[in-house]
Amino acid sequence: MKRTTRKPGSSLPLRPVEFHILLVLAEGERHGYGIIRDTEIQTEGQMRLETGTLYRALRRLSALGLVRPTKRRPASDLDDERRRYFAITPMGRRVAAAEARRMAKLVEVARDRDLIPGAKVAGAG
């Protein structure tokens, strides 16, 4: 299997949308609307995904083997539609972790250069 032999770093940097989706899915399986909702909560309303953009990202993520669709489950309000859930793959976890480390390093650098003063004197102003 070619895909699993790839190193976690090979698909970095992730697009912001993709990183957010991986972060949401790291918590557990979600269906499409669940991902949109949780991304919004996670970013405090900064990122509102549109349906088309979401599925485009999901498609790319599953093509890269970072996300996989799981079985369909009945919707919570018991209408007949069955929804597909998405889960993060072990590879996806490693990629997300690598991306998080990359970003953490960037934050370190920024802090060293006094670009984020608010982080040290939080609450002042």
Add this chain to the structure above:
Amino acid sequence: MHRRIYRALLIAYPPEVRSEFARDMEETFHDRYRATRGTAERFRFWLRAVSDLVATATLDRLGVGRARGLGSGAGGGVRRARGASMIARILQDLRITTRSLAKRPGYTTVVLLTLALSIGAPAAIFTVVDGVLLSAMQYRDPDRLTRVLVNTGGPGWHGASGPEFADYEARLESFENVAAYRGRYTTLGGSTAPLLTMAVFATADLLPMLGVTPALGRTFSAEEDRPGGDPVIVLSYGLWVQLFGGDPEVLGRTVKVNGSLHTVIGVMPRGFNFPSPDYQAWLPLQLSLDNPLARTNHDLDILARLGSGVPMSRARAEVGLLAQRSFDAYPEFYAEHGYRIRLQTLRDQTVGESGTPLLIILGAALFLLLAACVTVANLVLARGETRKREVAVRTALGAPRMRLTGQLLTEHMLLAVVGGLGGVALAFFGVRALIAADPGWIPRLWEVGLDARTLGFSFLLVLTTGLAFGLAPALKMARADISECLKEGVRSGAGSGSSHRLRRTLVVTQVAFAVVLATGVAIMVQTVRNLYRVDLGFRPDHVLTMRLVPSFETYGTAPARVRFYEDALRRVRILPGVTEAAAVSALPLAGEGASNWSYLIAEQPDLSIGDAPFAPIEQVTPGYLDALGLTLVRGRFFNERDGPASPAVAVINEAMARTHWSEEDPLGKRIKVFDPGWPWMEVVGVVKDVRGAGLDREARPLVYVPHAQGHATAYLSHLSLALAVKTEGDPTALAGPIRDAVWGLDADVPIPDVATMGELIAASVADRRFTMLLLSGFGLVALFLASVGVYGVISFVVSQRTHEIGIRMALGARGARILRQVVGEGLLLALLGVTLGLVGALFVSRVFQPLVFGVAVDDPITYLGVAVMLILTAVCASFAPALRAARLDPLRALRANAE
């Protein structure tokens, strides 16, 4: 519903995406939709969802950004990547644009609506103008088809007489063919289910000349066209289906035409409808020239085909010569009134006078589009002010100016394209509505439809519109001085001087456009008002009219006809709600075009038929005076005793009394129709003139005779008369009962053309009313746009000068003074615009000349009124911001700027 729409939209994605994700996407969309509340939120939601869908679907379709190692192979990858990157950049521009537009739904909606409306209006009108005036007729070489019109005294042009037609056929060499025809109401079918339709009786040349081959069989031959030739008929496609169910074996079968059997020899193809869709059958004319006075019966329409390569001027010279020769050869016919022949292409004749109003409306629509462009440019500029800082920052960070200009232009083009799509949709429905509402005076409206030419025209509109309102602001914004902007940026909303100047110029232009449109409106409104103020000479209210067309078989003789109308009117008169009922050969203002007849006056020298005076002769029943509310000036009107056996009588109108007996009493004078053997009629009454030919046409001499005496004094008693029924209440409510009353007498009488007299009058001025209504709509929109423009600029001036006004007020300037000054700014803009507009209107209003009535196209009062109105509007529009300025709290104004 929302689900179904979204599902339909998903078609934008490539099939492989759809098969895998469509259902999930629809579910997710549904979930999100349920989470939105309220119309405004739903609207924003849709806007975002659709722009997201368009953007992602386009990227998918182009295969941009697809995960590597899966889709694209290695071969050709480089070239593809480069092409894709350019496309990707354009797409990125589009995405950025849609996103930034979606963030300002208010702005976007206003711009899109303005554009859609202002592109839709000209597109719809263009469709009609194109279909009616520009596109080719369905005949072979239509531009060589020529109508030959004749004038032998009196106003207007009419057809030719049989002998005149024979002259054209024999002598004119400029034409390949000359054909004659006349249209008649015709009853088709047996006695059980007769069908009333219009039929053309034509010489054998007519149908071949048009160059349309029959769908079945043949057209009639010259032998069949001779007097006494075989009775044959060519059917329209519709009639073939209606009468014979589209039976291909129809040839050789027979149809009863006005009571006699005719053999079907041909069926014309679907869509053939010469001279108009009312005509459903074509029969041989079988013209006979026996009558020695036939030369004066101008009842034939003439159509001729110009020889190939023959210029119209040569044909004109030839007919002029022919008219002169005939004038010399037949002085007894032409000496007094002359003989003139006019040639007109079929297209000009068909389109006729409708061209002017249509072109005016198209012009007005284009004017409106210009005004809208200016409005949108103004909006874009205003928005540019708030975006200036963004643009400056991006330039400072190294964004290439080309790219920025491109992005801004992309945004404006996108607006134009989306607005244009909306406009085309509007045009589609507009044209459908127009055809459905058929104002009646637009010829060939039945042929009109949205086609490639309209789409091309709309595309052109969109392109020019986008450039017109988008290019200047885009260049301007991208060229802005960065450091200046970044400094200025502190003061939000403040714009540079040059852009402000541009906005003021735009507002002046807006006002000018509004003035031009408003002047057109004012001229048309006065025209229509004047037309309605004209003294008709009768009372049109509470009158219902309809035509009765009894069959020739049942009512072949005069007594039978007279009795039929007496009985029918008696039955109608006793209906509850009916005050009076009468019948007349031709109703006023119904466009029925009564024929003129030559007459003689007793005790005046005998004249030749060419020298004798002529007038229409109306056959009426005694109740006509009261039914239509005519005014009796002298003597009496007809009564029941004016029967076939009693002395012959006539009533004349004032115009005729003035013409012949201006010094004497016309009562007791005697007149008769010109032909020998007819009795003298005594003039027993004079009625006030009725404007019968048109509200704007002066009445001409007219003779009324009793229908009961028609066969004894005026050639015949007419078979088909129009009913005029005066009612107490709503006349339309009686249409059913009246028809039933007539059908109670004879169920086989077709009753077409049911209309109130009011409707007939409205139809007679329909072209002016239609022009006026559309122009008024356009004018109102232009006025609104102009006042919004003034408001915007003045508001902007006030917000920009808050600081200055604050200082002045702190120094003691009074509110009233500030108010005056700010309103003065608006007034200045308005004055400039009005001056410009009035000059423009003076030029443009000339096109109204053929339409106006009772008002001059350069009427100073009208122009003054328009000017005052526009200035008042501008003052009102600048009043609100001025008031805001006058009520400024100086302290807060100063502080606001210091922050």
